Amino acid sequence: MMRIVVIGATRGLGLKLTEKLLEYGYKVAAGATHISTELKKLQEVYNDQLLVFEADVTNEELIAEGAKKCNDFLGGIDVVCNVAGVLLDGDRINPLYQCDIMELRKTLDVNTVGPVIVVKSFYPYLKDGSNVFIVTSEGVGIGNCGEWVPCYAISKAAATKVSGILNASVKHINFYSVHPGRMDTDMGRSTAQISPEESAEGFIRLFNGQTPISRDNWYINFKGEKMEY
Template sequence: MKIVVIGADQGLGEKLCGIIRQKGQQAAAGMYRIENAKNSGAEDGHLLLLTDVTDPDSLQRAADVIRYSWGTADAVVDVAGVLTDGDRTHNLMDIDLQDVRTELEVNAIGVLSAFRAFYPVLNKNGRFVAVTSEGGSFSNKGDMFPSYGISKTAANKIVQILRETVKDVEIMAVHPGRMNTEMGRTTAEIEPEEAAEGIYRIVAGETRLREGLWFIDYKGCEMPL
């Protein structure tokens, strides 16, 4: 398989690229900053891409590299995400609106931008996976990281609408669990390697999913909307 991972600078994206290579498949590591490749080890055997999800031109250039290097990709996994410091410490009445805008731009609009850029180079019946969150579920009534939850709810809705709009690729949203990463360190329950292995199995079709499921966790279990 040929799999593009957007947000491979660190954490889940970095681990996912490593697992893809361990499985004998090809990974394209999409980086917010290419210089991060040396720190993450992603430059070791991976095709490197510059993928700033807030910059459609960056994504289009990355998709052009895939077209030139691979022809097409079997799957695209968008791991790119942000949780601002202000969102960790403020409620929705106090948070700086720029934090809200930043998280919406990366976590929600970024999903749409990534899909639009890479859809032309996705194999028919390929897969596009947006890594979202349980925080994007309406059944989650907590107020922790409020802006993040809003952005992930929007991302889930984007996935749902894209599924109705585009029928020749599989589009899904995946909750990766509460991972021990820089973003999730305060609520961690699992290591990112576990989530990466689960997401790989979903992308590779090794985890059997009930037909019609589109919001799932990294084990393939249905997530509540």
């Protein structure tokens, strides 16, 4: 049975993914900024199957400690999925030339530097054929420029490239950047097309090979379809 790490599990896609993986019987380590009521409930039900560990993806030391805890609990790691992400309030209304620089820094810190910290911390525990999924977004192409959520757009464009660069430099682990669909969550409430459950089911099929994927196409959506870049 696959051993899976999900980071960003308090709510939204990360929570749904954790719930569904547990329902399917997978052993899961869920990284969260705090233990939300929902995660506490899951801990009670799936005591032996679930580890909840403290995870702020901007904190390198904390994530490195978390990676060791995950490896000890799971007895090896097959999949790491970094779901953590932010879209800050000012970014929904401000054009880039009027953006709050603190918001830009925070967005880059969580959405772009965060996945690199996660990979760096988990790398020592990953083996041949392990898969790492970084949840990014759509429309990340250099030529695809609009005005909406500019800090977020910059951060996800850069984060998407993280997987390509990692695949170029590491041959024994596969890295994927994945668009999860426009989900009805706190973040996606104004543009939603699908539920986070539907996206989570898609991710599980990527994890367990039901949807075939190849590192040659490392930028995909939750259905495994190649994304344009």
